[in-house]
Amino acid sequence: MINTAIIGCGYWGINYVRLLQELPQARLISVCDEYPARLKSIQQRFPNLTVTTQIEEIFNRPEIDAVVVATPAVTHYKIVKRGLESKKHVLVEKPMATSVAEGESLVRISDHYNKILMVGLTFLYNPGIEMLRDLVSEPEFGRIYYLHCTRTNMGPIRQDVSSIWDLASHDLAICNFIMKWPPIWVQANGGRILNHQQDDVAFITICYPGDVLANIHVSWINPSKVRQVVVVGSQRRIVFDDLDISERIRIFEKGIESKPDEVNNFGEFKFLIHDGEIRSPKVPVEEPLRNQVEHFLKCIETGCNPISNGRVGLDNVRLLSAIDQSLSHNGTRISLDGDNRVATDSRTIALAGSTRYSSAA
Ligand SMILES: NC(=O)c1ccc[n+]([C@@H]2O[C@H](COP(=O)([O-])OP(=O)(O)OC[C@H]3O[C@@H](n4cnc5c(N)ncnc54)[C@H](O)[C@@H]3O)[C@@H](O)[C@H]2O)c1
Numbered sequence: 001m002i003n004t005a006i007i008g009c010g011y012w013g014i015n016y017v018r019l020l021q022e023l024p025q026a027r028l029i030s031v032c033d034e035y036p037a038r039l040k041s042i043q044q045r046f047p048n049l050t051v052t053t054q055i056e057e058i059f060n061r062p063e064i065d066a067v068v069v070a071t072p073a074v075t076h077y078k079i080v081k082r083g084l085e086s087k088k089h090v091l092v093e094k095p096m097a098t099s100v101a102e103g104e105s106l107v108r109i110s111d112h113y114n115k116i117l118m119v120g121l122t123f124l125y126n127p128g129i130e131m132l133r134d135l136v137s138e139p140e141f142g143r144i145y146y147l148h149c150t151r152t153n154m155g156p157i158r159q160d161v162s163s164i165w166d167l168a169s170h171d172l173a174i175c176n177f178i179m180k181w182p183p184i185w186v187q188a189n190g191g192r193i194l195n196h197q198q199d200d201v202a203f204i205t206i207c208y209p210g211d212v213l214a215n216i217h218v219s220w221i222n223p224s225k226v227r228q229v230v231v232v233g234s235q236r237r238i239v240f241d242d243l244d245i246s247e248r249i250r251i252f253e254k255g256i257e258s259k260p261d262e263v264n265n266f267g268e269f270k271f272l273i274h275d276g277e278i279r280s281p282k283v284p285v286e287e288p289l290r291n292q293v294e295h296f297l298k299c300i301e302t303g304c305n306p307i308s309n310g311r312v313g314l315d316n317v318r319l320l321s322a323i324d325q326s327l328s329h330n331g332t333r334i335s336l337d338g339d340n341r342v343a344t345d346s347r348t349i350a351l352a353g354s355t356r357y358s359s360a361a
Contacts, residue, residue, distance in 0.1 A: 002026050002297055005058045007079055008071035009033040009042055011156065012093065016068045019293045021046060026297055032058050055079060059086035066300055068293075069093060070120075074160040077102040080117070084109045089116040091296045094169045096313035098161065100321050103314040110310050118296050118306040119313030121173040125291035127284045128248040132229065132240045133178050135251065142234030142255060147175055147214040149229045152222035162198040164190065164327075165320050167218040172319045173308070174229055175206065175214045183208050186319060187333045188326040193221055204323055235274055247280040 004026050006016050010033070020028040030050045033039050039051040058064060059082055066089040069079050077097045083090045084106070096119045097103040110117035123129050135141060149171040158166050176182065183206040190199030201219040208214065227242035237252040253276025258269040292308075299306045322334040 002065050002300055003029050003063050004066045004068065005030045005032065005061075005064045006068045006070065007032045007055055007058060007083075008069060008075075008093075009038055010070070013068075013070035014042070015289055016070055016293065017042060017046060017049075019290055020068070023290075023293065023297065025294075025301070029061070029064055030058055055082065059083060059088065064088060066091070066116075066296070068296075072158070072160045073165060074098055077106065080106055081109060084113050084115050084117065087113055087115060089118075089296075089300050091116075091118045091120060091293070092313075093120040094122075094173075094313070095119075095161070095165050095317055095320060096310070097317055098165065100314070100318055103310075103317040107310040107314050116296070116299050116306060117310035117313070118299065119308045119310070119316070120292060121170065121308040121312065121316065122288045122292055123170050123174050123242075124177055124308050125295060126242070126288040127286050127291075128240050128242060129174055129177065129229070131249055131281065131283055132231065132238055135236075135238055135249070136178055136231050136233065141231075141236050141238070142257070144179075144212050145232045145234065146212060147178065147229065147231050149174065149214070149216045150226045151228075152217070152219040153225040154223045155220050157194070157200070157220050158198065159196070162190070162202070162324075163200055163218050163220045164188070164202045164204070164323055167220065168202065168204055168216050168323070169316055169320060171204075171216040171218070171229070172206070173312070173316055175208075175216070176312075176315065178229075178231065179208045179212065179214075181209055182315070183214070183319070183336055185333045185335050185337075186322045186326060187331055188323045189331045190327050199327065202323075202327075206319070248283040249281055251279045251281065253277050253279070 004020050006013055009017060009031055017031060020026050030052060031042055032052050032055050034053050036053055043051055067083045069076060069092040071079060073095050076092050080090050080092045097106060106117060151167045151171055186206045188202055188204040190202035193200045200221045204216040206214045229240040231238050233255060234257045235255040237254060239250045255274045257272045259272055261268045261270040295306060322336060326332055326334045
């Protein structure tokens with residue numbers, strides 16, 4: 001039995017309260033939120049729970065093995081650092097930190113204390129995304145041409161981080177998960193439409209080896225809620241639509257390829273079009289957050305490295321930081337090749353101080 005606590009019980013944290021009460025392999029010992037009214041409503045719903053407004057009360061209890069942190073992003077670094085230093089395993093919501101230096105520090109501290117640091121990149125525990133990755137890896141998919149992700153909705157609007165750090169963190173994780181290889185450059189444009197200090201909308205392009213492009217559009221000011229990932233290949237196009245509960249994955253057996261034209265042998269190409277059926281395979285009905293929490297508990301029990309471990313979370317933060325750099329340079333390409341020289345392409349500037357971007361362990 002793993003003794004757990006939760007810090008931060010707002011919109012998202014309450015889901016962890018429910019799950020850690022339900023899962024037989026965990027015991028939820030205490031819940032912390034700095035806002036007393038929130039704790040009062042939690043106690044009304046779960047009368048047996050101990051609650052506190054003081055995070056140190058959680059960290060000072062030796063019987064607590066693991067802590068879930070679901071506070072706003074800007075608070076993650078300090079809270080997670082204290083958690084690891086108090087020798088707790090930590091599952092922190094995305095983004096893990098709000099700077100590369102903070103992310104690197106957290107990975108170092110978790111290594112030092114030999115404690116699990118896992119990041120809530122929940123879509124990596126979504127059976128539809130797992131199926132998408134498997135389908136794209138099959139030879140029948142052909143060559144990956146490009147990816148396109150859309151994540152729009154009306155809110156929730158954050159004050160501490162931009163729509164990119166809040167929303168695109170998921171899509172960046174999904175693209176890396178599918179591509180299984182780190183990207184080589186990133187470029188982004190954004191808009192501060194509501195006149196506060198954060199980008200409300202962004203259009204991000206990342207490039208993987210082999211010139212495979214991924215485009216990500218995020219917005220928290222679009223009244224239409226979309227959660228979609230499309231992968232276009234030479235033989236197939238696959239659509240993941242998280243809001244379509246009956247057809248979460250659709251496979252379009254359609255594609256276009258270019259082949260050298262052997263009749264008119266003048267270096268010309270002809271285009272071959274495949275036009276087959278459309279299928280919707282059955283995606284297991286599972287709650288991604290439950291899968292994520294179960295994975296965290298299993299990693300604590302077995303000592304396994306989580307899918308979204310601290311290094312994956314750090315990679316995510318590196319990409320988010322590179323996107324910010326691109327935004328502050330009017331959409332310039334930011335190289336992720338890891339060495340600090342300015343790339344030969346004058347449109348590309350190197351990401352200063354980065355190490356080579358590493359893929360999921
Ligand atoms: N993985 C996902 O799909 C997903 C979805 C939504 C939110 N999130 C993430 O969850 C985190 C929280 O988001 P939210 O929407 O629940 O925010 P929220 O503002 O609704 O809740 C945050 C809670 O943390 C509390 N808090 C803040 N600072 C604290 C501190 N120092 N000590 C104790 N409590 C503190 C606040 O009082 C509040 O109740 C964010 O990192 C967000 O990105 C993830």
